[in-house]
Amino acid sequence: MPFTTRKMPGFEGVAAGQTATLRLPISRTYHKLLVDYAGVTLAQMTSVRLVANGEVITRLTGGDRLDSINQFERRSAANGILVIDFERYGLLSREGREVTALGTGIVDRAVDPFPITTLALEIDIDAAAAEPVLSAKAVQSQARPIGFIKKIREYNYSPSAAGVYEISDLPKRGIINKISFGDHIANVYTSLVVERDNFIVFERTVAENELAQNDGVRTPQADLVVYDLTERGYASEGLVTENVADLRFKIGVTNPGLMKVIVESIEPLEI
Secondary structure, eight states, X not given: OOOEEEEOOOOBOOXXXXXXXXXXXXXXXXXXXXXXXXXXXXXXXXXXXXXXXXXXXXXXXXXXXXXXXXXXXXXXXXXXXXXXXXXXXXXXXXXXXXXXXXXXXXXXXXXXXXXXXXXXXXXXXXXXXXXXXXXXXXXXXXXXXXXXXXXXXXXXXXXXXXXXXXXXXXXXXXXXXXXXXXXXXXXXXXXXXXXXTTEEEEEEEHHHHHHHHHHTTOOOOTTOEEEETTTTSOTTOOEEOTTOSOEEEEEEESSOSOEEEXXXXXXXXXX
16 A cells, blocks of 8 residues: 655644644545644644544644654654654554554445545644744545544543542543553652453553553653553554443552543544
8 A cells, every 4th residue: 555745735824823724635544644833832732633524533732742642652752843643653563553544535435434524633823822834744545444543532630639549530432542641740640550340450650661661662751651552562452441331540649730631542433
């Protein structure tokens, strides 16, 4: 399956204090976007959203947050180019990596019952940005049905004191690929335990977690603690949430404050 790198149409609304919108053509399969930026910092890209058929399927607060996740997956740090990946970067098999590429261009509902008919990238730009300039190219391949995709959702929590903070209300949807806990404060977390229907499926200190990920295909970041089912590069690993009654995450924290939780799941589009 040959890949092409193609220039995308221009962004609309690129200005300080505005929302820049890139309307992506529907015709091929998207593997990643390369967003060139100048006159605006990553932190000044205050929200990054991917919108398919009018529904947000990816939402991240801050281009700097996306860059941290990219570096965790062993990409180079953004330096004028921010990567938005639809694949699962760093996995060992091509099929496993590309299964979540964003297929468009198939209009036969017998083949693709939930086709993408509109697709857009939205970036909110802080009012303090100097002179923002944005452009993008896409790495694509031939059209294919949508299949399974990465859906990325962000939630906010606020531990009020040091100790073990418990989260039990994250939506149980699809197969969880990874969950990132972070607030840009280094060393705020000490441990992570995951319980599914009262059975412990994961229990590590942060040091143990980072050791396992360094031994695998990841590079831990100071501002993130990541529960990553694919840390060894195996695409078939994931936390199944279907028919799960109770799912809990217990995080050891040393400081109170905002905790951003980013859930990446593998799901059909179904919108």
